[in-house]
Amino acid sequence: MNMMSAARRKLVVIGNGMAGMRTVEEILHRAPGMFEITVFGAEAQPNYDRIMLSPLLAGDKNFEQIVLNSLEWYAEHNIRLIAGEAVTTIDRAHHTVTGEHGTVVKYDYLLLATGSNPFVLPLPGVERPGVMTFRSVSDVEKMLSIAAPGKSAVVIGGGLLGLEAAHGLNLRGMEVSVVHLMPTLMERQLDASAAHLLERALTARGMTIYTGANTESFDGEGEHGAVHSVTLKDGRRIPADLVVMAVGIRPNANLAKASGIATDRGVLVDDAMRTSDPAIFAIGECVEHNKQCYGLVAPIWDMAKVAADHICGAAQSGFMPVASGTRLKVSGIEMFSAGAFMGDKSTEDVILRDAARGIYKRLVLRDDRLVGIVCFGDARDAGWYFQLLKDEAPLGDLRDTMIFGPVMAAGDPHEALAQMPDNAEICGCNGVKKSTICNAIAAHELCTVEDVRARTKASASCGSCTGLVEGLLKLSLGENYTPDAVKPMCKCTSHGHDEVRRRIKGGALKTIPAVMQALEWTTPNGCASCRPALNFYLLAAWPGEYVDDAQSRFVNERMHANIQKDGTYSVIPRMWGGTTTAGELRAIADVVDKFNIPAVKVTGGQRIDMLGVKKEDLCAVWQDLNEAGLVSGHAYGKSLRTVKTCVGSEWCRFGVQDSTAMGVALEKATWGSWHPHKVKLAVSGCPRNCAEATIKDFGVVATEAGWDLHVGGNGGIKVRATELLCKVTTEEEVMEYACAFLQLYRMEARYLERTAPWIERAGLKYVQERIVDNAELRRSLFEDFLHAQKFAQTDPWAQEATSPALGKKFNAMAELV
Amino acid sequence: MDGMRIARDFVDIGALAEIPRLGARTVTTGMGDIAIFRTADDRVFALRDQCPHKQGPLSQGIVHGASVTCPLHNWVISLESGQAQGLDKGCAPHFAVKVEDGRVLLALGVPA
Ligand code: SRM
Ligand SMILES: Cc1cc2nc3c(=O)[nH]c(=O)nc-3n(C[C@H](O)[C@H](O)[C@H](O)COP(=O)(O)OP(=O)(O)OC[C@H]3O[C@@H](n4cnc5c(N)ncnc54)[C@H](O)[C@@H]3O)c2cc1C
Ligand code: SF4
Ligand code: FES
Numbered sequence: 001m002n003m004m005s006a007a008r009r010k011l012v013v014i015g016n017g018m019a020g021m022r023t024v025e026e027i028l029h030r031a032p033g034m035f036e037i038t039v040f041g042a043e044a045q046p047n048y049d050r051i052m053l054s055p056l057l058a059g060d061k062n063f064e065q066i067v068l069n070s071l072e073w074y075a076e077h078n079i080r081l082i083a084g085e086a087v088t089t090i091d092r093a094h095h096t097v098t099g100e101h102g103t104v105v106k107y108d109y110l111l112l113a114t115g116s117n118p119f120v121l122p123l124p125g126v127e128r129p130g131v132m133t134f135r136s137v138s139d140v141e142k143m144l145s146i147a148a149p150g151k152s153a154v155v156i157g158g159g160l161l162g163l164e165a166a167h168g169l170n171l172r173g174m175e176v177s178v179v180h181l182m183p184t185l186m187e188r189q190l191d192a193s194a195a196h197l198l199e200r201a202l203t204a205r206g207m208t209i210y211t212g213a214n215t216e217s218f219d220g221e222g223e224h225g226a227v228h229s230v231t232l233k234d235g236r237r238i239p240a241d242l243v244v245m246a247v248g249i250r251p252n253a254n255l256a257k258a259s260g261i262a263t264d265r266g267v268l269v270d271d272a273m274r275t276s277d278p279a280i281f282a283i284g285e286c287v288e289h290n291k292q293c294y295g296l297v298a299p300i301w302d303m304a305k306v307a308a309d310h311i312c313g314a315a316q317s318g319f320m321p322v323a324s325g326t327r328l329k330v331s332g333i334e335m336f337s338a339g340a341f342m343g344d345k346s347t348e349d350v351i352l353r354d355a356a357r358g359i360y361k362r363l364v365l366r367d368d369r370l371v372g373i374v375c376f377g378d379a380r381d382a383g384w385y386f387q388l389l390k391d392e393a394p395l396g397d398l399r400d401t402m403i404f405g406p407v408m409a410a411g412d413p414h415e416a417l418a419q420m421p422d423n424a425e426i427c428g429c430n431g432v433k434k435s436t437i438c439n440a441i442a443a444h445e446l447c448t449v450e451d452v453r454a455r456t457k458a459s460a461s462c463g464s465c466t467g468l469v470e471g472l473l474k475l476s477l478g479e480n481y482t483p484d485a486v487k488p489m490c491k492c493t494s495h496g497h498d499e500v501r502r503r504i505k506g507g508a509l510k511t512i513p514a515v516m517q518a519l520e521w522t523t524p525n526g527c528a529s530c531r532p533a534l535n536f537y538l539l540a541a542w543p544g545e546y547v548d549d550a551q552s553r554f555v556n557e558r559m560h561a562n563i564q565k566d567g568t569y570s571v572i573p574r575m576w577g578g579t580t581t582a583g584e585l586r587a588i589a590d591v592v593d594k595f596n597i598p599a600v601k602v603t604g605g606q607r608i609d610m611l612g613v614k615k616e617d618l619c620a621v622w623q624d625l626n627e628a629g630l631v632s633g634h635a636y637g638k639s640l641r642t643v644k645t646c647v648g649s650e651w652c653r654f655g656v657q658d659s660t661a662m663g664v665a666l667e668k669a670t671w672g673s674w675h676p677h678k679v680k681l682a683v684s685g686c687p688r689n690c691a692e693a694t695i696k697d698f699g700v701v702a703t704e705a706g707w708d709l710h711v712g713g714n715g716g717i718k719v720r721a722t723e724l725l726c727k728v729t730t731e732e733e734v735m736e737y738a739c740a741f742l743q744l745y746r747m748e749a750r751y752l753e754r755t756a757p758w759i760e761r762a763g764l765k766y767v768q769e770r771i772v773d774n775a776e777l778r779r780s781l782f783e784d785f786l787h788a789q790k791f792a793q794t795d796p797w798a799q800e801a802t803s804p805a806l807g808k809k810f811n812a813m814a815e816l817v
Numbered sequence: 818m819d820g821m822r823i824a825r826d827f828v829d830i831g832a833l834a835e836i837p838r839l840g841a842r843t844v845t846t847g848m849g850d851i852a853i854f855r856t857a858d859d860r861v862f863a864l865r866d867q868c869p870h871k872q873g874p875l876s877q878g879i880v881h882g883a884s885v886t887c888p889l890h891n892w893v894i895s896l897e898s899g900q901a902q903g904l905d906k907g908c909a910p911h912f913a914v915k916v917e918d919g920r921v922l923l924a925l926g927v928p929a
Contacts, residue, residue: 182859183838192857212834342858345883345897525839525857528879528886528893551839555877555888563888567874813842813853814830816925 012107016041019284020113026308042086057168090259112282125218130227149173162246194376271318273307336382341372381405432458497750533751543788556636573630577663578606587628605642622797643667648685657702659685712759740781827922852876862896863914869907
């Protein structure tokens with residue numbers, strides 16, 4: 001074939017970007033000289049690697065380093081490049097295109113490669129100087145003209161692009177905030193667990209992440225002034241010298257559409273990348289193939305081959321999309337995701353969490369094949385996983401070990417620990433070496449982790465080296481090592497309650513996802529048994545700091561009322577120490593009438609229960625009760641329930657102390673406190689004990705000399721009489737001992753363990769040593785309790801009844817009739 | 818007859834943001850309440866708001882993974898199939914529901 005023949009066919013390419021030029025390269029490869037090629041590019045530069053805009057912004061690369069096809073290359077291949085001129089019309093009848101500066105070029109074949117446009121949120125202030133998108137070299141230049149250390153940047157959108165922009169600006173010394181609409185970052189590439197780690201890594205680099213945040217406006221001086229802040233829908237305001245919007249892309253199909261080529265979201269193409277006009281091909285982000293648009297280069301490279309095959313008439317190939325993987329180009333953060341990483345009803349998960357190294361890997365399997373991958377913290381094996389995914393081959397035996405990567409950890413971990421040098425540090429928190437531990441085990445005949453902890457402090461803080469310490473015990477004791485059989489909290493973890501509580505404190509873990517990651521939970525978000533426990537442990541560990549998670553609470557605590565067998569609720573207001581007034585009783589009577597409440601009962605806890613209240617009526621019922629001064633009685637909670645009293649010395653002929661006033665004071669001090677289980681108190685005015693104080697968690701019985709304090713009673717399933725803790729003389733002492741006792745219980749008992757079984761486990765002596773013998777500790781427990789109460793004593797009824805956002809959950813979201 | 822028409826089509830019942838993650842909201846219908854669940858990874862599911870055991874309101878349970886634990890006696894119900902898990906037997910009817918542009922669409926006539 002004579003390539004230099006006179007009538008060479010004319011190929012015009014619209015779009016001098018990655019897809020267009022890759023196709024040109026493929027064409028040159030197949031049939032050099034077959035076409036007379038003209039390329040129109042709206043951008044002034046030669047074709048560059050758009051992917052590398054992120055490193056360009058971050059300062060890791062300069063523009064020369066990211067150019068793909070230099071001007072010399074175009075000249076060498078006799079390609080006419082018309083850069084800086086966008087094509088404005090395609091005349092399909094006459095086979096010509098016209099540029100914005102008037103250049104007209106004839107074509108035999110036309111290739112559309114116009115890419116996509118960043119989506120711009122139509123919000124007030126979007127046209128202000130300083131508000132921009134992230135798509136081209138000129139966008140990067142604009143950002144860099146504003147970026148300077150100490151200035152503030154707000155990135156709207158926590159997807160791949162947004163986070164890369166945020167990272168770049170962060171490296172340029174800016175104060176960067178990311179505002180993301182969805183609850184977790186990169187939700188299209190990462191599951192919630194990986195997203196949590198990502199958020200943590202970015203926060204550690206000084207970025208501020210706002211998730212679940214909706215932008216309201218971009219604000220500045222006057223109507224046209226540069227942006228100076230971003231306002232969120234919830235009223236929060238973030239300073240911003242620069243706003244980068246990275247909320248998505250739209251295929252750029254305008255030109256095709258205006259020329260009468262079939263388009264939908266993008267330019268419609270068949271498997272040959274041909275549009276509805278047989279002389280016109282389209283490729284890259286501007287196309288829509290089988291209802292699918294693309295935003296990554298891997299599929300675009302496949303498209304380029306197919307288009308070149310057909311344009312040159314070289315082969316009859318067809319475009320077949322394959323899964324693409326995504327990596328985040330943020331130095332130091334390893335992340336990879338591909339395929340159906342979320343999983344669905346037909347898939348199973350293999351999950352690996354390595355808390356110490358911040359690693360999370362999730363492989364999603366369907367019918368013995370790998371269909372989805374999420375790696376965070378360690379993406380070294382991502383390529384291998386991705387190949388397995390693309391191969392679609394049955395995994396067979398590989399399934400058991402593949403999560404550990406292609407090179408299964410050489411030999412067994414036991415051996416690795418044995419090989420570790422003596423001076424290797426095992427416990428980072430306390431700087432304890434291997435030799436120190438091994439010597440201690442030998443010298444003091446230690447045989448449990450607890451022993452090692454007490455003797456060497458190894459694993460006594462964050463606890464993430466517990467596994468290593470156990471390994472050393474095994475090495476030293478061999479067969480003689482019998483790990484204490486700790487009952488795991490639930491099937492989501494191998495850790496027991498105590499270990500979890502210790503690690504929450506030691507590791508400064510402050511959210512449920514943080515605990516699940518650090519303790520290597522085996523399920524993505526726990527179960528109905530561990531979530532309420534974790535929520536309580538966090539609440540107890542970090543008063544005022546931990547944000548309660550309503551979704552991890554049992555229905556009663558979420559609804560502040562007891563669910564009944566028919567789905568209605570019962571409402572029990574507090575009656576301090578069992579006392580009430582005519583006004584309160586009247587208010588209750590009115591509420592019962594107004595809301596047609598079917599049953600009213602006096603409870604065993606000295607108060608009044610309104611039963612059968614409809615969910616939709618709860619807020620209104622509470623509002624009415626609140627108005628009469630009645631607040632939630634927490635009859636529904638793992639919390640302080642009641643303080644029963646008897647009439648005492650005020651009225652009773654035998655009474656020796658004012659038990660009613662003491663009970664009211666105790667209830668006022670302790671209401672609202674959350675506990676591992678419900679907690680009940682009682683105060684009797686004399687040893688006749690009419691308030692049944694000796695079957696309560698904390699019982700107080702008056703004597704001539706003062707007060708007897710009793711603990712660990714239970715009147716429920718298994719009756720247990722209290723044991724005497726001690727005797728005290730003043731009301732102040734009763735208060736201090738009671739609160740200190742409750743604090744010790746809430747910090748040490750396991751979730752759903754009442755005081756009775758707890759004391760049987762810990763021993764009365766243990767409690768007495770802390771509450772009675774050690775005045776300093778008692779004092780500090782008392783203070784800790786009072787501190788926590790500052791955040792706990794808010795009436796949940798008042799809170800819900802006055803907050804429309806919270807109140808929503810009581811009503812249906814829609815009615816369909 | 819109008820009701821029939823609505824029932825078969827997908828109907829916009831509100832924004833996804835109105836349902837808490839790992840939580841649920843209800844929709845009142847002529848055939849009783851429907852519970853709309855949202856998982857941690859923003860999938861939504863619709864089940865009749867009645868536990869196959871003793872009609873407990875599933876919408877008030879604790880959501881974990883793609884399951885909900887009934888608030889009354891702790892049966893665990895699959896959100897995807899409505900089937901009771903483990904040794905318990907029973908099934909809550911489920912409905913087609915999807916999210917488009919942040920809106921939740923429910924179709925009562927279409928079995929999921
Ligand atoms: C309403 C009331 C019965 C009554 O009409 O008197 C009651 C009702 C319930 N009790 Fe009780 N208990 C009530 C006083 C008691 C008492 C007596 C007392 O507090 O002096 C006891 C024995 C004392 C004790 O707790 O040691 C008592 C021991 C239990 C137990 C067994 C606890 C145990 O540790 O063994 C349970 C089961 C549980 O909590 O797991 C229980 C559980 C329940 C539940 C919450 C069952 C449930 O989960 O739905 C009932 C809620 C009904 C509702 O919706 O209101 N209820 N329950 C009493 C409410 C008192 C209040 O004003 O808050
Ligand atoms: C910051 C950033 C980071 C990215 N990171 C990755 C990554 O890590 N991995 C990955 O796979 N992908 C990444 N991408 C996406 C990748 O860059 C695109 O998928 C790819 O560039 C698409 O190629 P394209 O040719 O379709 O579009 P483009 O590369 O955008 O090229 C289209 C060109 O057409 C021009 N044009 C448009 N209309 C006209 C007209 N009427 N006349 C003349 N010219 C016109 C445009 O100016 C543009 O130069 C990233 C993108 C960005 C912006
Ligand atoms: S004794 Fe049993 S039936 Fe009666 S209120 Fe308590 S839990 Fe319910
Ligand atoms: S009603 Fe749901 S478990 Fe009993």
